[in-house]
Amino acid sequence: MESNATTSRLTAIALSFMAVIWVSPFSWLILNAFNPMSTGQLEIPKSIGLDNFALAVSGNAGRQFLNSLLIAAGTATLSVVVGISAAYPLSRLRIPGRNAFLWTLVLLRMLPSAGVLVPLYFAAQRGGLLNQFGVIIALTILNLPFTLLLLKNFFDTVPIELEEAAYVEGATLFQIVTRIVLPMSRAGIAVVWFFSFTGAWNEFLLPLIFSRVQDGFPMSVGLYAAFGQQGAINYGFLTAFSIIYAAPAVGVYFLLRRNMNTGFAGVGVKG
Amino acid sequence: MADVSLRGVRKSYGSLEVVHGVDLDIKSGEFVVFVGPSGCGKSTLLRMIAGLEPISGGEISIEGRVVNDIPSPQRGISMVFQSYALYPHMSVYENMAFGLKLAKTPKAEVDQRVREAARILQIEDYLDRMPKALSGGQRQRVAIGRAIVRNPKVFLFDEPLSNLDASLRAQTRIEIAKLHDTLDATMIYVTHDQVEAMTLADRIVVLNAGRIEQVGSPLELYRNPINTFVAGFIASQRMNFLPVTVEGDRLVLPGGKSVASNHPQRGNARTLGIRPEHLVLATPETAQFSGTLSVIEQFGEYALAYVEMPNGDLMTVKLDGAPDLELHQAIHVGLPRDHIHLFDEAGRALR
Numbered sequence: 001m002e003s004n005a006t007t008s009r010l011t012a013i014a015l016s017f018m019a020v021i022w023v024s025p026f027s028w029l030i031l032n033a034f035n036p037m038s039t040g041q042l043e044i045p046k047s048i049g050l051d052n053f054a055l056a057v058s059g060n061a062g063r064q065f066l067n068s069l070l071i072a073a074g075t076a077t078l079s080v081v082v083g084i085s086a087a088y089p090l091s092r093l094r095i096p097g098r099n100a101f102l103w104t105l106v107l108l109r110m111l112p113s114a115g116v117l118v119p120l121y122f123a124a125q126r127g128g129l130l131n132q133f134g135v136i137i138a139l140t141i142l143n144l145p146f147t148l149l150l151l152k153n154f155f156d157t158v159p160i161e162l163e164e165a166a167y168v169e170g171a172t173l174f175q176i177v178t179r180i181v182l183p184m185s186r187a188g189i190a191v192v193w194f195f196s197f198t199g200a201w202n203e204f205l206l207p208l209i210f211s212r213v214q215d216g217f218p219m220s221v222g223l224y225a226a227f228g229q230q231g232a233i234n235y236g237f238l239t240a241f242s243i244i245y246a247a248p249a250v251g252v253y254f255l256l257r258r259n260m261n262t263g264f265a266g267v268g269v270k271g
Numbered sequence: 272m273a274d275v276s277l278r279g280v281r282k283s284y285g286s287l288e289v290v291h292g293v294d295l296d297i298k299s300g301e302f303v304v305f306v307g308p309s310g311c312g313k314s315t316l317l318r319m320i321a322g323l324e325p326i327s328g329g330e331i332s333i334e335g336r337v338v339n340d341i342p343s344p345q346r347g348i349s350m351v352f353q354s355y356a357l358y359p360h361m362s363v364y365e366n367m368a369f370g371l372k373l374a375k376t377p378k379a380e381v382d383q384r385v386r387e388a389a390r391i392l393q394i395e396d397y398l399d400r401m402p403k404a405l406s407g408g409q410r411q412r413v414a415i416g417r418a419i420v421r422n423p424k425v426f427l428f429d430e431p432l433s434n435l436d437a438s439l440r441a442q443t444r445i446e447i448a449k450l451h452d453t454l455d456a457t458m459i460y461v462t463h464d465q466v467e468a469m470t471l472a473d474r475i476v477v478l479n480a481g482r483i484e485q486v487g488s489p490l491e492l493y494r495n496p497i498n499t500f501v502a503g504f505i506a507s508q509r510m511n512f513l514p515v516t517v518e519g520d521r522l523v524l525p526g527g528k529s530v531a532s533n534h535p536q537r538g539n540a541r542t543l544g545i546r547p548e549h550l551v552l553a554t555p556e557t558a559q560f561s562g563t564l565s566v567i568e569q570f571g572e573y574a575l576a577y578v579e580m581p582n583g584d585l586m587t588v589k590l591d592g593a594p595d596l597e598l599h600q601a602i603h604v605g606l607p608r609d610h611i612h613l614f615d616e617a618g619r620a621l622r
Contacts, residue, residue, distance in 0.1 A: 170344035
């Protein structure tokens with residue numbers, strides 16, 4: 001008994017130590033963000049305020065937040081729309097070699113984006129797309145293979161008999177897709193949308209190269225540029241900025257979890 | 272209500288032909304059942320009538336109008352699927368109203384028709400539920416309700432009961448029979464279950480390997496099967512078949528005993544068929560054949576005795592009540608000559 005208690009106390013101490021190591025960067029982040037007179041040290045703030053956050057959502061930083069939102073939401077929506085239009089026929093038509101085709105696309109996605117950066121850049125330059133819209137298109141193109149593969153698998157789970165039933169009842173192809181297939185795959189579509197959203201939100205390289213003016217920077221690029229911008233590093237601003245930058249990912253996580261819990265399409269049809 | 276006619280209907284997938292020229296006339300208001308073993312083409316035939324499969328050859332007409340090139344929604348049919356195919360994201364009400372809404376029917380009329388169908392099928396209480404909150408039998412009714420609201424000329428059923436358990440199946444069978452009586456609509460029903468075929472049909476179409484074997488009322492098929500396939504397929508217990516040789520006016524059975532026959536074409540008889548319910552127990556002297564009891568299944572109201580013949584074949588004998596028989600005891604069976612069916616070399620019935 002005695003030795004058991006000692007062991008468990010030792011384990012507790014070791015675990016607390018681990019926990020401190022894990023938690024300290026986060027606590028540093030939070031403590032500095034809420035400290036208007038932050039110095040970049042890990043210390044208990046003398047006063048607490050939201051001044052840093054106010055700074056991080058106004059002016060340049062605020063515009064960067066909107067830019068990020070625009071790029072992420074635009075990419076996610078465009079990926080889903082184009083993905084649906086391509087994945088539905090791929091799911092329903094017996095196209096020879098369709099699986100090989102899909103996996104070839106995935107292989108393309110496996111290439112590091114730096115590897116395709118140069119051709120993408122020149123294509124965008126020729127097309128006059130060196131702006132946010134260009135970033136959205138480029139990211140959508142890079143996203144599409146996975147989007148296609150995921151959406152096709154979701155559509156595969158919608159029983160063909162449901163579509164036949166709707167067809168017999170007089171639904172056109174468009175009505176079958178919008179009223180039967182899409183509502184039944186909404187969990188899958190949400191997953192794809194959120195993944196594309198976070199992917200585009202986190203994207204750094206493409207926006208950096210494509211939008212070379214300060215006004216066009218999303219947060220990822222803005223954060224990088226903010227280092228040493230006003231002569232010295234403003235830790236309070238940077239930490240608040242980082243928290244805002246990370247918030248959508250956390251939000252997406254909870255939204256996703258709720259969506260996954262509501263379950264996938266195609267269940268509960270058989271008797 | 273409409274009549275349906277099939278003229279030389281064929282279906283092939285590439286070079287493989289699965290339905291080989293089917294001719295059939297279905298009268299208005301008739302309940303026709305397509306029955307046959309799996310892969311006989313019965314579902315394919317139904318799907319061609321529904322417009323879900325292109326027709327490779329021949330003509331299908333509904334109400335005198337050739338529908339080969341008319342898309343399904345304009346054919347005036349409703350279909351009930353084996354898996355019910357209810358839209359899982361819509362309530363029962365929305366499921367039933369879906370087709371009407373697509374057809375831009377006024378709201379009041381949609382409501383009235385859905386409620387009327389729900390009343391007929393006694394599903395009024397579930398109208399707000401989602402399909403996943405319903406039992407199999409209730410889902411089945413919703414699927415039928417969805418077919419009724421569109422007021423079709425022809426109802427098509429694709430094995431609608433095969434996902435239900437045995438007691439529910441019997442119950443739903445009766446409901447479908449009642450429904451046919453109430454609606455007085457043309458119904459085409461596909462099943463592999465000969466009990467459903469016997470009990471529901473005005474006429475049964477027996478299909479085998481993409482061809483019609485025989486068409487007739489249930490009792491016609493029971494009494495006068497046209498060949499050994501139909502004889503073996505129709506009725507709950509399979510017909511017994513015995514090889515026979517003909518000696519004058521007598522048919523000699525395996526084991527040496529014989530039965531008299533005055534059939535004009537008895538000379539061509541190669542196989543004798545007799546249904547289990549027509550066989551009777553006899554004494555060794557009067558029996559046409561004897562064997563040992565290999566298995567007995569007691570159902571209470573009747574029993575099925577499986578008699579092993581000396582040559583190893585099993586014969587089924589249906590006995591009334593609960594006969595007191597011991598396993599492996601000798602059984603002597605008599606063949607009443609009125610109930611004998613004779614078949615020629617090719618398995619065709621001698622008429």
